[in-house]
Amino acid sequence: MKEKEYFFHSSGEGFPNGEGEDNNNLADSEEENITVSHAEEDGSESSTKNEELNPQEMLAQIRKLQEENEELKNRLLRLQADFDNYRKRAKAEKEEHIEYANQELIKKLLPVLDNMDRACSSSEGSEEGIKAGLEKIAKQLKEVLEKEGLATIECEGEPFDPNCHEAVMCEEDSEHPSNTVVQELQKGYMMKDKVLRPSMVKVAVDE
Numbered sequence: 445m446k447e448k449e450y451f452f453h454s455s456g457e458g459f460p461n462g463e464g465e466d467n468n469n470l471a472d473s474e475e476e477n478i479t480v481s482h483a484e485e486d487g488s489e490s491s492t493k494n495e496e497l498n499p500q501e502m503l504a505q506i507r508k509l510q511e512e513n514e515e516l517k518n519r520l521l522r523l524q525a526d527f528d529n530y531r532k533r534a535k536a537e538k539e540e541h542i543e544y545a546n547q548e549l550i551k552k553l554l555p556v557l558d559n560m561d562r563a564c565s566s567s568e569g570s571e572e573g574i575k576a577g578l579e580k581i582a583k584q585l586k587e588v589l590e591k592e593g594l595a596t597i598e599c600e601g602e603p604f605d606p607n608c609h610e611a612v613m614c615e616e617d618s619e620h621p622s623n624t625v626v627q628e629l630q631k632g633y634m635m636k637d638k639v640l641r642p643s644m645v646k647v648a649v650d651e
Contacts, residue, residue, distance in 0.1 A: 597632035610642040617648035
């Protein structure tokens with residue numbers, strides 16, 4: 445029978461040949477890991493202490509934050525100034541637009557005014573000539589206003605519409621259906637799609 449050779453560890457325990465060597469290696473490895481772990485912890489604590497206790501880096505960081513804060517503050521002030529200037533400019537443009545909104549329309553009406561002055565200053569001519577001149581002026585004025593969006597409200601023979609008609613008279617009429625406009629007393633006008641002035645009308649009612 446082959447005898448096993450025993451080796452004794454420093455702890456005093458005996459191990460068979462080979463097993464003791466493996467156990468020794470394992471123990472050494474564990475000791476090394478524990479040593480490295482402690483070394484890393486010590487290094488981490490040392491680094492943290494160094495960061496906390498480094499006044500120059502802390503002052504540099506504070507100065508950097510102060511500069512960034514000052515830059516943001518200046519940028520905000522510039523934006524506020526730009527907005528104030530824009531608001532003042534927009535207000536001035538709006539006021540100017542309101543003040544001169546009818547400038548182009550008045551400019552287009554000047555030829556009509558010229559013709560009216562000529563008709564009033566003319567002492568010669570028959571009644572027919574004066575009438576023809578006034579009709580021409582009225583036509584010219586109507587054309588100018590229609591180009592600006594003015595439209596006449598058609599009402600005679602139409603059903604009464606309270607949105608664009610104003611009934612000032614009622615009349616019993618067997619020739620027209622009830623609630624029909626039978627006569628226009630004053631013209632009504634629309635400015636594009638908005639009623640500028642309703643038509644004054646006479647409306648038929650049942651007998």
